[in-house]
Amino acid sequence: MKKSNALLALLLSACFIAHAHAADPSKPEIRFGATAGPYSDQIRYGIKPQLEKEGYKVSIVEFSDYVQPNLALADGALDANAFQHEVYLKKFSADHKLALSELVKVPTAPIxxxxxxxxxxxxxxxxxxxxxxxxxxxxxxxxxxxxxxxxxxxxxxxxxxxxxxxxxxxxxxxxxxxxxxxxxxxxxxxxxxxxxxxxxxxxxxxxxxxxxxxxxxIPPYYLNLVAVRTADLNKPYVKDIANAYRSEEFKRVIDERFAGFSKPAN
Incomplete structure (x- = not known):
């Protein structure tokens, strides 16, 4: 029995270490911005639990407009945001001279x-x-x-x-x-x-x-997306965000909670 308990403790410890090291050590906390409603809820129920399993602390900042989330992302107050489509992102970034890029498209509620x-x-x-x-x-x-x-x-x-x-x-x-x-x-x-x-x-x-x-x-260019700073596109925590959005777990959350949303092809 003691050997069994010791083995269990060892396995649990190994799992904890694996999760702790799965997170990007340079980014212990990921700060998401999103408009209040479905896009913040997609993060809350479909993305946050996955990233927290990877050892990240995840916070969500909700906005009521389409201007502040990109400014906050560019300034470093956020690490990612989810509220806009690629047409808006490209125009806003060009107009305000911001280096922001699309990471992944997300299920979107139509106008x-x-x-x-x-x-x-x-x-x-x-x-x-x-x-x-x-x-x-x-x-x-x-x-x-x-x-x-x-x-x-x-x-x-x-x-x-x-x-x-x-x-x-x-x-x-x-x-x-x-x-x-x-x-x-x-x-x-x-x-x-x-x-x-x-x-x-x-x-x-x-x-x-x-x-x-x-x-x-909704045509593909009007599907909403997750945006990040262009300089961060290849960072480990950004890749972890993208993997969470492409996961089967996230797809299940969308099917259960967001019926009627237009989904990206991949």
């Missing part, structure tokens, strides 16, 4: 068109108000959906991915577009006829994806 006043898209009336994101890349996503609905058409030669209100050629229903910060869009539902709401803010506000009158079919 949806919601209404508290109408039960269908067929109830659109002349002069209706439609709120949409005011940041460049997410506004373009909403305008693409407006064009798909036939509510607006774009000027010839305009790249829809870079489109804005100024690129609208015709607006047959005389819709009044109301650009707002993405986080404010759920609150606008009581004041407008329809609102385009980013999936994370919709879920955080208690809206359900299946209740949207229209859901975006």
């Amino acid at each position: 949806g068109l919601y209404s508290h006043k109408h039960k269908s898209l067929n109830e659109l009336k002349e002069g209706a108000t439609v709120s949409l994101p005011n940041d460049v890349t997410n506004q373009a996503r909403a305008i693409i959906l407006l064009q798909q609905l036939g509510w607006v058409t774009l000027k010839p030669g305009v790249d829809p991915v870079k489109s804005s209100e100024r690129d609208i050629a015709s607006n047959p229903h005389k819709i009044r577009l109301v650009p707002l910060e993405a986080a404010q869009l759920p609150r606008s539902l009581d004041d407008v006829d329809y609102a385009f709401v980013n999936g994370n803010f919709a879920l955080a506000a208690g809206l359900k994806l299946p209740d949207a009158l229209l859901l975006e079919k």
Whole structure:
């Protein structure tokens, strides 16, 4: 019995040592930034437990806007963030001269068109108000959906991915577009006829994806991602983050908790 206990203790000790040395010794704590809602929850339930098994301490900082998470990452206050797609990351990094890079894409909640006043898209009336994101890349996503609905058409030669209100050629229903910060869009539902709401803010506000009158079919360049500082891409802790997102354990969490999300190909 004593030999058995001694062997068990030795095995447990070996496992502890293996886990302790699995973590990047230069980075004992990993600080994630994410918008409140599904992307912070993906880290909380699918990523944090895995990294903690590897010996890391993991903290999550939640944000309510799309500006501060990248600035905090670039300044070193964060080690990674999860809230944006590659179009937004590239433009924001270029505009602010930040050296940030994509690490891995993550399951993403689509933009949806919601209404508290109408039960269908067929109830659109002349002069209706439609709120949409005011940041460049997410506004373009909403305008693409407006064009798909036939509510607006774009000027010839305009790249829809870079489109804005100024690129609208015709607006047959005389819709009044109301650009707002993405986080404010759920609150606008009581004041407008329809609102385009980013999936994370919709879920955080208690809206359900299946209740949207229209859901975006997300192309790969609009799938959200984990961003890190470019200089850190090859560091061991960054590779551990990527491995956690690609793991079967994370996939199980997504299937159980985030139904309806668009998933990356790998």
